[in-house]
Amino acid sequence: MGELVELNEPLELEEALGILTEHAPEIMETETLPLPDACGRVLSEDVTAERNQPPFPRSPLDGYAVKSADLIGAGPDSPAVLRVLDEVDAGHPARTAVRGRTAVRIMTGAPIPDGADTVVRQEDTDEGEETVQVFCTQKPWENYCPAGEDYHKGDPLLKKGMRLYAAEIGILAGLGRTEVKVFRKPRVLLLSTGDELAEPGSSLSEGQIYNSNLPMLRAQCRLWDLEVAGAGSVPDDAEAAASFLRENAARADLILTTGGVSVGKRDILHEVYRILGAERLFWRIAVKPGMPVLAGMYDGREILSLSGNPYAALADLTLLVKPVLRKMTGRDDLRTVREKAVLLNGYPKKSPGRRFVRGFVRDGKVRLTDRSNDSGLLSSMAGLNCMAEIPAGSPALHAGEIVTVVRL
Ligand code: AMP
Ligand code: MG
Numbered sequence: 423m424g425e426l427v428e429l430n431e432p433l434e435l436e437e438a439l440g441i442l443t444e445h446a447p448e449i450m451e452t453e454t455l456p457l458p459d460a461c462g463r464v465l466s467e468d469v470t471a472e473r474n475q476p477p478f479p480r481s482p483l484d485g486y487a488v489k490s491a492d493l494i495g496a497g498p499d500s501p502a503v504l505r506v507l508d509e510v511d512a513g514h515p516a517r518t519a520v521r522g523r524t525a526v527r528i529m530t531g532a533p534i535p536d537g538a539d540t541v542v543r544q545e546d547t548d549e550g551e552e553t554v555q556v557f558c559t560q561k562p563w564e565n566y567c568p569a570g571e572d573y574h575k576g577d578p579l580l581k582k583g584m585r586l587y588a589a590e591i592g593i594l595a596g597l598g599r600t601e602v603k604v605f606r607k608p609r610v611l612l613l614s615t616g617d618e619l620a621e622p623g624s625s626l627s628e629g630q631i632y633n634s635n636l637p638m639l640r641a642q643c644r645l646w647d648l649e650v651a652g653a654g655s656v657p658d659d660a661e662a663a664a665s666f667l668r669e670n671a672a673r674a675d676l677i678l679t680t681g682g683v684s685v686g687k688r689d690i691l692h693e694v695y696r697i698l699g700a701e702r703l704f705w706r707i708a709v710k711p712g713m714p715v716l717a718g719m720y721d722g723r724e725i726l727s728l729s730g731n732p733y734a735a736l737a738d739l740t741l742l743v744k745p746v747l748r749k750m751t752g753r754d755d756l757r758t759v760r761e762k763a764v765l766l767n768g769y770p771k772k773s774p775g776r777r778f779v780r781g782f783v784r785d786g787k788v789r790l791t792d793r794s795n796d797s798g799l800l801s802s803m804a805g806l807n808c809m810a811e812i813p814a815g816s817p818a819l820h821a822g823e824i825v826t827v828v829r830l
Contacts (some may be wrong), residue, residue, distance in 0.1 A: 427685060427692045432706035432713055435741060435776070441703050442717060442742060443749045446724055449675060451606050457594055460586050462647050463604035464753055469580040472597055474570035478533040482567050486525040486547060486554055487516075487538035490562045501548070501555035510535065525554050534566060541565040572596075583752050608750050609651035611674035612639050613666055615681040615690065616730055617657045634800060635680040635735050642739055646747060646756065651675075658682060660690040664697040667720065675723055675750060678743065681730030683716045691716050691727045700725055708814070710777045711797030712738040731797035737778050737809060740830055759829040760811075763788035769812065769819040777816075778809035783827050806830065 433441075452466040481487065488504060496502035504525040508518035512531035520526055520537035528534065528541055539562040548555040573579060579593055586594075586602070594602050619633040620626050633655055643650050651673040656662040663679070671677060682691045683705070695702055700720040706713055711734035716727040726743060728735040740758075748756035766789040769779055780791040780802055788810055793802040808827040812819065819825065 427689075427705075429685065430705060432708040433704050435707050435709050438704055438707045438715075438717070438742065439745055442724065442726075442746050445703065445719055446746045446749045447675065447722065448752070449605055449608055449750050452603050453606050454601050454603050456601055457591050457599065460594075460602045460604055461588065461591055463586055463607075464751060465580055465582055465584045465586055465590070466603045466605045468578060468582050469594065469597070469602075471573045471575050471577045471579055473575050475572040475596060476567065476569060479569050480567045481528045481530055481532050481534055481541045482565055483541060483543055484529050485527075485542045485544040485565070486556065487520055487528045487534050487541050488525045488556065488560075489520060489522065489538060490540045490560050490564070492523050493540075493542070493556055493559045496556050496559050498557050501557050504554050504556065506550065506552060506554050508535075525556075527554075539563055539566065585753060585755060605751065607647060607649040608675045608747060609649045609673060610643055611651050611667070611670050611677045612636060612643070612653040613663065613677070613679040614639075614655045614730075615658060615663055615679060616655075617688070619655055619657075619681075621655065634732055635730060638732065638736065639678060639680070639739070642736075646744070648747065658688040658690050660693040660697060663690060663694045667694070667698060667725070671720055671723065676743075676746065677720065677723060677725040679725070679727040680735050683727045683729055684714045695720075695725075707742075708776055709737070709741065710775050712741060712778070715742065717742075729797070732800050733780065733795075733803055734797040736803065736830075737797075740809065740828060741778070760826050761829070762786070762824050763808075763810070763827045765790065765810075765819055765821050765823050765825055767792065767821050769810075772818060773812045773814065773816040776814045777812040778828070779812060780806045781808045781810040781827055782806060783808040783829070788825065788827050 493502045504523055507524050507526055509527040510516045510532045511529045516533040516535035518526055520535050526535045540560045542556050546558045580590055614633050614636045618630050620630040622632050652670040654666050656666055682689045695718050698720055700718040703717040705716045707715055714729045715738050718725050728738045744756055763783050764787050766787050769790050779795050781788045790810055791802045808829050811826045811828055
């Protein structure tokens with residue numbers, strides 16, 4: 423049974439964030455993955471070129487490899503006439519060098535033969551087979567991709583800490599690599615608490631609601647590319663919650679719980695921390711929703727206990743958990759994105775405290791929910807992509823005013 427806890431002044435969000443990011447451990451362990459599995463992961467080593475790319479001078483187009491000196495004076499009415507010695511296709515060696523007044527027919531990507539210093543586009547010739555007429559002049563090294571044009575052996579290509587997207591995977595494959603070393607994903611342990619929770623798929627007894635937080639947290643973990651190290655749901659029973667955490671914490675870098683962090687008799691998380699001997703970092707932040715959040719350290723990992731109200735949990739995920747994960751991973755895609763936006767509609771209430779209102783932002787314009795912004799409501803979260811941040815002490819807001827929005 424939860425003991426009553428003494429109320430403390432809520433911390434400013436920034437103060438809470440400072441404490442959390444200071445305590446969050448950076449994940450330094452790495453793993454080696456096949457390239458296709460590494461997309462979205464964070465590179466844990468600098469990558470330098472092990473060879474020149476391309477390894478040979480190559481043609482950027484279909485045409486004829488020639489000596490530019492042989493084209494002097496050539497034009498539409500006075501073509502240079504060259505003898506075609508050979509043909510070279512992509513993927514095959516150039517067998518025949520170009521000598522004076524000769525040409526080698528060449529395809530895009532094929533090695534340029536010795537002796538040639540330029541490639542004439544086939545559109546600038548008569549496309550001859552035995553001899554070719556060239557109707558233009560060209561400068562030396564025009565249409566000529568030298569060996570190492572892309573990069574030279576030893577050039578730095580990718581930096582440790584970069585997130586690997588399709589292009590970076592392509593660069594690694596271009597080096598002939600099949601594997602890459604990346605930092606491992608953060609492992610997150612999830613726990614929802616509440617006597618009233620029934621799992622989706624089961625039937626509801628009197629007084630119960632479905633557990634929507636756990637699937638929501640799981641979904642957010644997937645979107646943020648985290649590993650869910652375990653997930654559970656317990657009633658409002660501090661011993662049960664504590665034993666779940668005790669048994670599973672070792673697998674996790676971060677623990678997230680929902681429910682039971684307010685001031686009621688059934689707000690058990692305070693007691694759970696005591697049972698576990700978790701160090702309390704803070705309780706309550708000065709934002710609405712998401713004020714009743716409890717944070718601590720348990721055996722070297724952070725534990726963040728969010729309100730059970732779905733929108734409060736979502737707000738704290740964005741405002742607190744995301745920056746913690748950014749610190750743990752160094753991932754730039756987890757940075758908090760704030761932008762200014764013009765209000766398309768108003769917000770009717772005064773905001774004595776700092777408030778985050780469900781919003782839909784696009785092209786610098788934000789529409790606030792026209793339904794209730796109450797933290798307990800699920801339905802008015804549908805489709806939201808941001809929260810409009812309304813500073814403490816703000817009057818009602820009107821369309822046309824500028825607000826700051828935080829992207830979800
Ligand atoms: P609490 O944070 O435990 O005070 O819960 C606040 C509100 O959120 C209550 O109405 C709970 O029934 C509801 N709630 C708590 N946990 C969940 C959950 N996992 N899924 C949906 N609603 C929840
Ligand atoms: Mg509760």
